[in-house]
Amino acid sequence: MLIKAFGSAVHGIRATTITIEVNITHGIRFFIVGLADNAVKESQKRIESAIVTNGYTWPRIRVVVNMAPADIRKEGSSYDLPLALAILSASNQLDPIKFPEYVIMGELSLDGSVQNVRGVLPMALRAKEEGYKGIIIPKGNAREAAVVEGLDVIGVRNLKEAYNFLAGKIELQPARINIREEFMKNLENYDLNFSDVKGQEAVKRALMIAACGSHNAIMIGPPGSGKTMLAKRIPSIIPPMTLEESLETTKIHSVAGKMGRETSLVTLRPFRAPHHTISDVALVGGGNSPQPGEISLAHNGVLFLDELPEFKRNVLEVLRQPIEDRVITVSRAKFTVNYPANFVLIASMNPCPCGFYNHPEKNCGCSPGMVRKYLSKVSGPLLDRIDIHIEVVPVPFRQLSELKESDTSQVIRQKVMQGAQVQEKRFAGIKGIYANSQMNAALLKKYCQLGKDSQAILKNAMEKLGLSARAYDRILKVSRTIADLEGDELIRSSHVAEAVNYRNLDREGWAG
Numbered sequence: 140m141l142i143k144a145f146g147s148a149v150h151g152i153r154a155t156t157i158t159i160e161v162n163i164t165h166g167i168r169f170f171i172v173g174l175a176d177n178a179v180k181e182s183q184k185r186i187e188s189a190i191v192t193n194g195y196t197w198p199r200i201r202v203v204v205n206m207a208p209a210d211i212r213k214e215g216s217s218y219d220l221p222l223a224l225a226i227l228s229a230s231n232q233l234d235p236i237k238f239p240e241y242v243i244m245g246e247l248s249l250d251g252s253v254q255n256v257r258g259v260l261p262m263a264l265r266a267k268e269e270g271y272k273g274i275i276i277p278k279g280n281a282r283e284a285a286v287v288e289g290l291d292v293i294g295v296r297n298l299k300e301a302y303n304f305l306a307g308k309i310e311l312q313p314a315r316i317n318i319r320e321e322f323m324k325n326l327e328n329y330d331l332n333f334s335d336v337k338g339q340e341a342v343k344r345a346l347m348i349a350a351c352g353s354h355n356a357i358m359i360g361p362p363g364s365g366k367t368m369l370a371k372r373i374p375s376i377i378p379p380m381t382l383e384e385s386l387e388t389t390k391i392h393s394v395a396g397k398m399g400r401e402t403s404l405v406t407l408r409p410f411r412a413p414h415h416t417i418s419d420v421a422l423v424g425g426g427n428s429p430q431p432g433e434i435s436l437a438h439n440g441v442l443f444l445d446e447l448p449e450f451k452r453n454v455l456e457v458l459r460q461p462i463e464d465r466v467i468t469v470s471r472a473k474f475t476v477n478y479p480a481n482f483v484l485i486a487s488m489n490p491c492p493c494g495f496y497n498h499p500e501k502n503c504g505c506s507p508g509m510v511r512k513y514l515s516k517v518s519g520p521l522l523d524r525i526d527i528h529i530e531v532v533p534v535p536f537r538q539l540s541e542l543k544e545s546d547t548s549q550v551i552r553q554k555v556m557q558g559a560q561v562q563e564k565r566f567a568g569i570k571g572i573y574a575n576s577q578m579n580a581a582l583l584k585k586y587c588q589l590g591k592d593s594q595a596i597l598k599n600a601m602e603k604l605g606l607s608a609r610a611y612d613r614i615l616k617v618s619r620t621i622a623d624l625e626g627d628e629l630i631r632s633s634h635v636a637e638a639v640n641y642r643n644l645d646r647e648g649w650a651g
Contacts, residue, residue, distance in 0.1 A: 142235050144225040145242045146206075147265060148213050149258035150429070151476035152390045154265035156242065158207045159218070161225040166201030173206030176214045176428075182247075185216070186223045189251035193299045198230040212474070214428050217256035220245030220275070223298055224305065237305045240272040241293070251298035255279040255400075260386075260393040263287040273313065275301055281314035282403040283393060286386065288318065316403050322382055325406045327549075329375040334547040336372065338534035339365055345529040345641060346485075347551055350377045351558040352620030353574035354613075355462065355484040355524065357447065359643060360531030361501070362494045366487035369531075370443045373485055374408035375548035377441075378556045384439045387479065391438055395431045409440030411482075415449040419457045424478050425469040434461050435478040447488040448516035455521055458484070462524045465577075484525065488517070499532060514644075519607075526576060526613040528643040558623040575620045580612075587615040592632040600639040614638045 146157040169183045187197050204222060206213050221243040228235040244262060246254040255277045263284040266274045273291030276284055281294030291313040295301040303309045333343060342358065342365075349356040350373060358366045380388070388405045392398050398405075413422065413433045424432030434442055444450060461467045465481040490496040491510045496503040505513070522528070559574070565586065566572045572579075578586065589597065601611060615630075617638040622630045 140229045140231065142225050142229040142238070144221045144228075144235075144238050145271070146218050146221045146244050147242055147258075147262035148211055149261050149394055150211070150474065151478060152261055152387075152394050152431070154258065154261040155208075155211055156265060156269055157211070157213060157218075159221050159225050160205040160207065161222070161229040162203045162205075163198050163226075163229045164201050164203070169202045169204075171204045171206070173204075173209045174212050175206055175218075176212060178216050179206075179213050179218055182216060182219050182222060185219055185247050185249060186226065188249040189219070189247040189298050190223055190227065192249065193251040193297070193302075195227055195232055195302075196230065198226065202226060202229075215256070216246040216254075217244045219247035220253060220295075220298065220301060223247060224301060227302065233302060233306055237307075241275050241305075242266040242271050242273075243275040243301070245275070245277045245295070245301075247298060253277045253295055253297055253301070257396040258394045259284045260286065260390050263290055263292065264390075266290060275304070279400050282316060282401065283389075283398050285314040285316045286318050286321070286389070286403050318382075318404070321404050322385055322406055326379050328407065329372075329548065331372045331375060332548045333369075333372050333376065333551055334545050336365060336368055336545065338545075339369065339531065340545070342369055342529055342531050343546070343551070345527050346373055347376060347555055348617060348620050348624065348641075349373070349483065349485070349527050350551075351555045351624055352526075352562070352616065353483055353576045354526035354617060354620065355486075355576070356527035356529060357486040357488065357522070357525050357644070358529055358531045359488055359490050361498050361533060362489060364531045364533045366531050367443075367445055370412075370441070370445070370485045370487060371410065372548060373441050373443075373483070374410050376551045376555055377408050377483070378552065378559045380406060380408060380439060388439045391431050391435050391479065395436060397436065409437050410443065411437040411440070412443040412445060415444075415446050417450070417454060419451075419454045422454055423457050423461065423467050423469065423480075424476075425471065429469055429471075429474060429476050431478045432467070434458070434467060434480040434482060437482040438479045439481060440483070442482045442484050444484070444486045447486040448513055452516065452518070456518065459520060459524065486525065487531075490514075497530075522644055523607055523609045523613075526617050527641040529641060530643050554624060557626075558620065561623040561626075562620075575616045575623070578616055578619075583612060583615055587619050587630060589615075589630055589635065590632070593618075593630060593635045596632055596635050596639065600642075604642065606642070610642065614642070617641060 141162045144159045147154045148157050227233040259280040267290045275293045278294035278296050284292045304311050411433045422432050461480040467478050467480045491505040493504050495501040618630045618634045621634040
């Protein structure tokens with residue numbers, strides 16, 4: 140008997156519906172065709188054990204499974220549940236009448252319990268697009284998929300529960316969540332606050348500018364000056380995510396299997412801080428079974444690279460294209476996938492191997508050659524793509540011990556949001572551009588016009604520092620953001636001077 144059930148395959152962050160055809164005929168053996176990987180082919184033993192343990196009969200004749208379309212690779216163990224149910228139906232143990240209404244996914248244990256799978260949100264979105272009534276998935280994934288409105292999300296604990304539901308023996312209530320309420324619940328629930336940081340007002344100012352215009356920034360300073368502490372608090376001053384951003388970020392974390400059991404939406408800006416031993420594939424994504432990398436997990440949030448020169452050179456160089464294009468294309472012989480990578484890059488580094496070059500009090504024990512070699516670990520083209528270079532100096536004891544309260548993250552965020560609203564209005568109707576850092580040449584020409592005084596300051600900086608054309612554009616973009624924060628329609632000479640001041644690594648004296 141030939142039976143059709145429906146599953147889903149995820150490539151990148153999009154899902155494709157898979158038709159699972161099971162035919163049981165006279166003969167022996169079990170066959171799976173349709174470009175299934177080893178994890179799918181090994182499913183026979185799990186499915187057989189689950190079926191028998193739950194009191195059903197495993198057919199002792201030939202079972203042929205086809206997974207269409209045959210040119211799309213099917214990976215992982217998440218096809219166990221639809222395969223088991225289709226086999227039960229093809230062997231006349233289950234009426235297949237409800238199969239066309241549902242997409243079914245889930246991994247089976249030997250006792251028939253259903254384990255969580257990755258990527259259920261893209262699967263649920265695809266099921267809704269194609270007009271299915273609902274999706275049957277593990278109970279632990281139900282809240283994650285329930286953000287898709289207009290789709291019955293049926294969470295099951297085991298094979299027997301799924302069988303009884305499809306047979307009409309029990310009623311299972313679809314998972315329901317109030318997406319607006321869920322979105323608003325944890326929107327500003329940050330544990331870290333900028334008020335915890337004593338002093339460093341100049342650095343806070345630079346990071347506020349970075350958050351407002353989505354500018355990449357690098358902090359240079361000695362150990363213990365507060366670089367990491369400041370970086371961890373940046374998500375708390377970036378404007379809250381929109382619902383659209385939240386859904387897109389949730390899709391990526393769903394595909395990567397990073398969603399918690401009780402989590403339905405990612406509502407806080409992601410903060411990813413990979414260790415400097417990370418590989419290039421782990422950073423940008425890919426692998427034999429393609430998965431999002433750290434830059435995609437940081438989508439709509441912050442990617443923090445601590446001790447930047449300690450990262451392998453080839454790892455840092457793969458960042459060049461994603462920083463510019465805000466998307467990463469992973470191409471291999473057998474597949475090509477695209478992952479979003481719209482992140483704010485925040486990096487930190489010591490000025491030299493010992494960490495005390497240019498320190499106001501401690502002596503540096505590094506020779507000029509050692510300092511140059513250390514700084515050269517970060518390439519010029521990568522530094523060119525970082526808009527703001529800010530020096531972080533140690534906080535004196537007087538500032539550490541004083542009881543004076545500094546601005547909280549909420550106060551700084553309000554200022555950032557005012558500047559962001561100006562940009563939102565400016566770029567309304569322009570697809571893919573919402574912040575000053577994303578302006579192209581035409582928009583720079585339109586919105587970053589300079590007066591004579593401003594041009595003179597920028598010309599002087601370009602000639603003295605030997606800046607590249609890309610650095611010139613970065614200075615204009617940062618100047619525009621500073622003007623937006625100040626509520627100025629025009630870019631004034633003070634804005635340009637401040638933006639030029641944020642190019643510390645272009646100055647003489649940093650290379651020894």
